[in-house]
Amino acid sequence: MPICAEKGFPENESVFHDTKKYGRTRPDSAALFFQQMKPFFIGSEIYRGSSYGQWHPLHIPRVSTVMDLTRALGWIGPGQYRASPRAKPAALESFHTPDYIAALQQAEALQAVDELSRTRHGLGTTANPVFPEMFRRPATGAGGVMLAAELVREGGVVHVPGGGTHHAMAERANGFCYLNDPVLCLLALRGLGLSRIAYVDIDAHHCDGVEAALGGAEDMVLVSVHEERRWPFTGALEDTGGGRAFNLPVPRGFNDSEMRVVLHRLILPVLERFDPQAVVLQCGADAVEEDPLSRLSLSNNAHVAVALALRDLAPRLIVLGGGGYNPWSVARAWTRVWGALNGWSAAGVLPEEAQAVLGALTWNRRASGRVPPDTWRMTLEDAPREGEVRAEVLERVEALRGREVMALTG
């Protein structure tokens, strides 16, 4: 596969308007409108070849695969790709403590941590190991979301698949996350002068770092849908995170039908009442059925539906990545979301060049050399995973709806 340049994809190779390509633009006015809006894609070469270590769930390529797939599909138009800048330490201190940033930089430089860094800052642990780009990579994710905020100053849509590290705390790495770019993104949007900012998180895990930082912020509302009884074991239904967080823990096997109810009965009504000037969507792909770290059963159709509904609800949308530990399903989900935000259809069999990107992936978690299903390599669109809408899901949604009326109209 051709490798994209650090400064961005070559504009003269764009096939954005080549209607013979896979997923040609729908010939309707909505597609024309969104072409004119030109969503931005923020990526970086730092993700290519960077790994948390051979046995870590994040040993797999993710953002670089999305970059290669979107390019193979001709889904990056002129001017749409932006290389993520690396955030400076001073910029990170809008949320993180100077001590922690210094410890993180030092750990990268020395490729080792002392006992204080391990106990006080959570560095050099199994979840947050020492690895070669352990400061530069998250600082690039943070720079990406700060650039995204700047790009939506006047409105628009930006996808930052390297963002979404929602567990990091102000002075502590946590849950594979070193810097909390969602928090930095929300603070950057506040810095633009916006006063109603919504954060929606559909990762399989609760956004404990975001809630701890901003769950009580008067100018924000947070909605998280996550698997119950799963790490980090926060985000209970009753947990308001300081008053502005709506937490919906969902049971194992959570399916597309249930997500549709959650979207239309909870997420959209809460946001419509709040009337946000900007929405940040943490679009973690670990709630997809094939993910090895959770037990939810969504198809990537659910991620697309949520992203499109939120885009239509506010003048600014920033879509982040997040969890996702099956290299095929995470690349397919995020590439599909980017395509959908641009009005591209992902139906049918992928062209050969895109199949080659997915076909080149390997995964050491695959049991006994099992070959991945053809659909992981040949398509982007999952088969729908509809199912029963269970009473416990409905009851929890109704409980939050009742609280929502009191919280946002009081």
Ligand SMILES: [Zn+2]
């Ligand atoms: Zn997750």
